[in-house]
Amino acid sequence: MPTVGFIYPDHAAEDDYPFAERLLGYRFSLPVEHIYGTDLHAVPELLDLGSEKRLAEGATLLAKHEPDAVVWACTSGSFVYRWDGAHEQVAKLAAAAGKPASSTSFAFVRAAQKLGLERVAVAASYPDDVAKLFVEFLGNGGIEIVAMSSEGIDTAAEVGRLSPEAVVELAVGHDHPYADAVLIPDTAMRTLGVINTIEERLGKPVLTANQVTIWEGLRLVGELPESDELGALFRCH
Structure with a gap:
C-alpha cells in the first residue's frame, strides 16, 4: 500500500x-x-x-x-x-x-498550478504579519493574491477548536469576486469535512492546508x- x-x-x-x-x-x-x-x-x-x-x-x-x-x-x-x-x-x-x-x-503552490489558478483570495487564521509571509510565498510561486484576510488567532490550539460552521464562514466571508479560488492556509484547522460545502457556497474551488x-x-x-x-x-x- x-x-x-x-x-x-x-x-x-x-x-x-x-x-x-x-x-x-x-x-x-x-x-x-x-x-x-x-x-x-x-x-x-x-x-x-x-x-x-x-x-x-x-x-x-x-x-x-x-x-x-x-x-x-x-x-x-x-x-x-x-x-x-x-x-x-x-x-x-x-x-x-x-x-x-x-x-x-x-503543496499550495503546486495545487494552485494544477487547477490553473491565477488569482486567489487568502482567508488566513494567522496574525497579519504571518499571513503576509504566506502571500509573499504564493507570489514567489507565480500566484496573484487579490485579497487577504487575517483573523489574528495566536495559537494553533485555538484554530483547532473552530467549529465546522465557523470554518465555512471564514472561507465564504473572505472570498473576492476576482479570485479564482479561496485558500485557507492552516493545518491546525479541520477542513476536510466541509470542503464541498464551502465550494458549493462559493461556486469556485477552495484549497485548504x-x-x-x-x-x-x-x-x-x-x-x-x-x-x-x-x-x-x-x-x-
Whole structure:
C-alpha cells in the first residue's frame, strides 16, 4: 500500500488524516507523527518549529511506517522560511528521511498550478504579519493574491477548536469576486469535512492546508486518486 508520512506540529486537526484515509477508501496509508514546540503563530517560534533538528526528529519517528514520501504538514512553519529557505528545509528533510519530501507551503503552490489558478483570495487564521509571509510565498510561486484576510488567532490550539460552521464562514466571508479560488492556509484547522460545502457556497474551488498536504504527498508517490469528497483538487485528474 502506498504510504505517505506526515510530520505534524503539536495537536490540533491531525484527525483530518485518518479521515482522508477513509474518504479515499483505505487505499493509502497516511500516518502522522508529531513534533513539539510552541503552537504560537509568531515568526521566531515558527522558525524554531520548522528547524532542521525538529524535522529530522519527525523523520526518525516516521521511519517505522516505512513511508514512500514524507511531508512537513505545517504551512506557517514552512513559508516563514521564505521561498529559498523553504526549498532548503525540504531538501534537508528529504536527506534526513531518505525519501522524497515536501511541505504544505509548496503543496499550495503546486495545487494552485494544477487547477490553473491565477488569482486567489487568502482567508488566513494567522496574525497579519504571518499571513503576509504566506502571500509573499504564493507570489514567489507565480500566484496573484487579490485579497487577504487575517483573523489574528495566536495559537494553533485555538484554530483547532473552530467549529465546522465557523470554518465555512471564514472561507465564504473572505472570498473576492476576482479570485479564482479561496485558500485557507492552516493545518491546525479541520477542513476536510466541509470542503464541498464551502465550494458549493462559493461556486469556485477552495484549497485548504490539510487537503493540499495530503494531495502533495500522494503526488510525490505517483498516486493522485479521484474523490468526490475532497473538493475540486481531487476531481481534476
